[in-house]
Amino acid sequence: MPGGLAMMQAWGWLFVPDGRCVVLIDTEDWWPLLPGGTVEQLADGGDPVATLKREAVEQAQVSCVDPQYLGYVYDDEGAVHGGIDPCARVRMAARVTQIGPAAPDPATGRMLLRLLAPAQQAVELFGWGEQAHLHAAAAERLAIERWGQRPAPGATVSEIPAAGVVW
Template sequence: MEWPWHEGEPVPGHLPVTQCWGWLFVPDGRCLVVIDAPRRLPMLPGGTVEKQDLDPTQTLHREAHEEAHLVLGSTHYLGYLHDTTSGSYGDINACARVRMAGVVTRIGPSAPDPATGATMLRLLATPHRIVELFGWGEQGRRQADAATRTANSLWGFPVAPESADIQEIPLEGIRP
């Protein structure tokens, strides 16, 4: 990940916010990861800010529900990545990709994402194992640290040991 991480800083007015992704915690300190199985693409829940979304928080709630069938409680803004290289939004040369932390209150039964038709594989892993899985390096580690501090200080979640198991969430879902 080459994009600079701006922890706690508001997104500058000249940068459009194109995406919001979340470090979404369960009470044992692990986070949810979704894997688009057909493309073998692991990712944090979240996605593209759409016109009907009032703000990135609404994007995160909508996308988490669509992709992973999650219900979120509290969320907290962590910062943004300044993307100057993506080119994935047509005429936008630079954009912000917002990162938030959130509390998972329910993980419902697995179902296809209405946007892609794919049913996501859902896993729980520690934030730092997620960084390793994604190959995000130092920028990812700094994000994971910010998310872990937030989950611990705001919601009292423990810092999960880095050796904690990765767990697949059953198709029928769970209540964390």
Template sequence: MQRIEYSAEIADLLGRVRRRPAAGWPWRPEEPVPQWLPVKQSWGWLFARDGRVLTLVNPKDGIVSLPGGSLEPEDGGDPGAALAREAAEEAQAVIGPAHYLGYLYDRVGSANGGHECARVRMAARLCAVGPSAPDPASGRHYRRLLVAPGLAVELLGWGEPGLRQARAAVGAAVRQLGVPAAANEAIEELPMAGCEVFPISG
């Protein structure tokens, strides 16, 4: 088994990670969202060339997340457009075309005023990140880590349902983005100044 590598600074950050309780939303892989079910959120597995994915850590509360969020009017009902906008706002990320993976069925509708809704999951290339900046919507200033998808599930606290979702994301990324099935296991913080990660031309 490959040793996971990370710096002392990342070790300190990961030591403060706090996992959200699992929501228990059923995962519907590859199923189209029914027309009667509104899509309220879009979140993404954003892949580097070596198979790692972008995770965001809020250093104030230790909460880990994938890039993404609620659909806004300017997204025109397009989950891919919402993901690209949210990734840019939260992580200053530039992404490639987003590939639909499936959705989570939120029966309680906490993102939809108490009415049932869908929370879409997508996969895309993480092409580059710009200089680190606070999210304009929340003021949160996220730390940007590249981690293997399995470790992302652990940091997110999603358990076995999260692993099923990660496997779907990896499968799509292998087929459509050309990433390796076995990701690099090193944990890397992306530089504050920004960098290229996985150019579309690559």
């Protein structure tokens, strides 16, 4: 992180044992996203790792371990926070240990559609752009090298069961 650049958000490529990652769909706006959100001083102490873990549970009922920093997306005006100043949106990768039963996001009261998808397929499917391809590739390398989680050939996008998953 460049010195003096505020970390406003933390998002993660969260990998399950079969090498796919968790992708969420906001069913009101049909907006695809990775689990994560705003770094909060009170709840997270300004720590993006704590933010990722908290937001993954709140949004997707996902418990994850071993978050690893991948990089960040530079936001030159802090547009997501009302134009506050330049800031960073941190990107990480982590290993999923379990996915609980579906529940509404306490911040919005909405249910998010929970999917599992190969990282590069998610980038293509949702048109997230070149920077997302780079982060997805780095996340996949990390998942393979650190956790032995290689995407299965022919892996597809599927919905996470409403009851959750435990490995």
